[in-house]
Amino acid sequence: MKRIPEFWFHIVLCVACLTLASLSSAASKEERLEKIKAGYLVNFIRFAQWPDESFESASSPVVVTLVGDSPFSDSTIRGLEKTAIGQRSLELRQIPLEEVDQVPIDVEKLRLELADVHVVFMSGLNPAHAEELVREILPKHTLSIGDHEMFARIGVMLALSTDDNKVVFYANSDAIKLSEVKLSSKVLRLARKVKG
């Protein structure tokens, strides 16, 4: 065993590589999570049916408003805007958290901003404000989606959550029944159910 120094050369080399690699991967899980959530958003829209009168024409875009702390980066938003759902494109809008989490919440302003919105994706909102948004502000032709299981329990139609390294989603059957947006049975079949 005359070449033991090579053993230590390997060790040092590997430690150096692993250190460099670990520095590059800090945000890895978040990026993957973001892409999976974007995939869910597109699929939910694909399997939803809005009243005809909620669109100006057959090719009008599906308007998606991200409310609160958006989980999507600029590149993901650009990717979403390039996504076609049948003849329709996606139009992404954003309402920052500060506008929704103020006390008291400016109901009239939000009603105006959300009047022609087809999808609301909520993230990072105070539960009380999210509940007020869902029950009093959103039009009935809006598909509401939350970025935490909690949202489904306060009246949001669909909510994403993580479980065992995977992203799952919950469906609030009562909220879905009350909505003018019809969801495909495929979505409901794959969802974890909550009521309320």
Add this chain to the structure above:
Amino acid sequence: MIFIHTPLYADHDDTDFGSMSLDELLEMEISRREPMGIHHTHKKGEFMFSISHMHMSMSGNRDGSNELSTAEVHADFTVAPTDMNTDMLMLGAMYAPSDSLTFMVMLPYLDKSMDLVTRMDIEFSTRAKGLGDLSVSALKTVWHDDNAKLHIELGFNAPTGSIDRKDDTPVGYMRLPYPMQLGSGTWDLKLGATYQAIHDKLSYGLSATGIFRTGENDNDYRLGHQQSITGFVSYLINDSFSAHVRLDGYHMSDISGADPQLNPMMVPTARPDLSGGNRLTSGVGINFFAETGFFADQRFSMELTAPIVQNLHGPQMGSDWMLRTSWSWVH
């Protein structure tokens, strides 16, 4: 030898969010779990390029499981090997035309050196380096469920490695003995089967592989057939690191035929009947997978193995340890 927990998202464009179905999204893992282990299959369209370096250290001589002194070897041979070191740089590429079929090509570059001593106590070294045998194989998944799969391997080794290497010795510029040559000189058939399963953070499996030589090479011999069986367990430490342990049982039969340029009375490594044996080896390794940044989709692995039991047709050199480091990139 890499064991992959199949990444379900690998064949999707990162910005084509509509290409993923709800069923696929529900099965998608947030962080990749790809511990090291055994030859693995890929998802459709995936390409992997890898570079690995292996250093193997051998020293002393054995007969059966007993260690022999140099004097005991000199009782029957003029020259006794004392140490042998092998460095191998392996370039590899894998491509999957479908989810159930993966092609693999590997080409090694070998650098072998051996220290020897004569009965007259003259020490000398020999060295051989160059390309080894090209390996080409196909991995076919024959069964799978949500957490486990079984694939078979069928391939061949092409005789691209030299069997004519020579070097200076005390008696002249001579053909080097069998272990110092770089290839088998024959077309070799590769067969294998691997079962692997994943349960949460734990993955495990069993792999059986064999290399079967065909015919006889240009120097009138054929290396021994090789069979190995490997059990492995890997644990996902966090999103990027996994560690594994493995246990290998290895059998190699003796060389058949003989190179007429080698003198079997000179050194044990020139004796065809002193090349086979059995070895039980354990190994421990750590693997890192980078998911983003400059090192995105790259894996760094390191594994140290050492024999537990060696039963060799001796006198034959015994193994001490082997260290393997590798880098791979999946696209």
